Amino acid sequence: MSLLETGLVAIRDHKRLAEILAVVTRFGIDDVLGRIGLSGLASSSRRDGGKAAQADAPERLRLALEELGPTFVKLGQILSTRGDLLSPEWTAELEKLQSHVAPQPWDAIRAQVEEDIGGSVEAIFASFDTQALAAGSIAQVHRAMLKDGTDVVVKVRREGLRPLVDADLRLLSHAAALAEVQWPDLARYRPREILNHLGAAMAEELDLAAEARNCETVAANLADMDFIVIPRIFRQWTGERLLVQEFIDGTAPNDGPAMAAGRHDGPLLARRGTEAFLHMALIDGIFHADPHPGNLRALSGDRVAFIDFGMVGRLGGRRREQLLSLVGAIVDGSGDRVANLLIEWSGGVGADLSRLEAACDAFVARHGAAPLRLGDAIGDFVTMAREHDLALPPDLALLFKALITADGVMRGLDPQFDAIAVAAPMVQSEMLRRYAPGAVFGRGRALAFDLAGLASDLPALIRLLALRVRQGRISASVELQGLERIGGDIRWAATRIAVAIVTAAFALGLAPRLFEYGPLVFGVPLPLWIGLGVIAAGLVWLIMPRR
Known part of the structure; x- marks a missing residue:
């Protein structure tokens, strides 16, 4: 990271940089910098009086992020999901982040709305409430009614956001790269990875058409669940800056009196909501990431x-x-499988394996018995990761945060709610589907094709190697530390390749010939049954994790 590059970034976005530094200075960052190992910069921070003077470090950080606008609010929201990186007092404060700001006057946005809908408001809507129902730093929402009597909400994006967000992302990305170079201890926080996640999240939040696509995708995925309702999108009036969707008039699950007046069945609602959420996350791969009561x-x-x-x-x-x-490891009480997954997710660099395995054994002992309190289990899991200096991938952090939020809502509906009772049948069904003979054979066939491609490349690689040897141009750099482990990994990989080749050769070459020999069992020659068993054993061994 050169001084020239830093200077160019500072010059390009100097106005925004000055605004950011002014806010940082006003709210003070001494404690914040000290917590993340950057106390050397604290001398430049001078806090003024007022609310910031009485606030502790987490609250000052939250107040500063709120004042800096949508990019920093979103960054704080992402960090609030990172219980594996930040202690509870920090994540709890960041969860309070609000992006509510005063709505823009109707006269200031009417022209933009009419440009996006392709006509006058009166021509499209039977009624339109010019007073905003809600407003945030990115968009504001209005109630309206279509000509056919359908109640809708109209979400309007604020103007002038893209240049501001682009400048923020450039500055933050450069700061993250600079921090990794100047303070290597920050590498475990993966600041650039967090910033990549922030950039993707901001790009999607600024594009209201993307929100519409997400809504429609989830609706299609859950179409068979007639007890789940997703708002209908009106595509003819929806674009990047405007979203028109059906208004859902229902009861918030945390509104006790209204829930009682509506005679709602809390345990049934909790079970249905959890089933839908787990279906989104574990089967569909796209899920609502903010399932709070609102x-x-x-x-x-x-x-x-x-x-x-x-x-x-x-x-x-x-x-x-x-x-x-x-989920299966928790139910089965398998601490070593939990430890293996945690190491795989985080990279496990520098982890004390014996101490981690002991912690995972204690974890499954605490949470393996029914009823499973999902929020407590996930909170315990991310705390365990943080205590062992293991950082989770951003997609998992977002899911875990959503699961904790959803679990809190479901427990409000049913204090005795058991997530495993809902999750177990779904997990069992999905595991059976993924490891059905057809699915296993498909993965084995793909592996065979990969090996065939590798075999076709091998002669060329050998010729190139021989040429380099004759020319005396072979060089190697060997690090002896961890050589035994590397040797074990090589032996493991070689064994897998050998088994794969033997299995593929048996399946493609020998197995078809076995149709012609031996006594029949259920109409199939006995040697063929044995051959199929060998092939199945080889495929199962290949897809099993390393033990």
């Missing part, structure tokens, strides 16, 4: 509505398999 509604017939898809999380297939394995 974004959930109880409807007639004890249906559950999810609203506001401005914040969603995504999980790839591999990550979902790992989460299924984690």
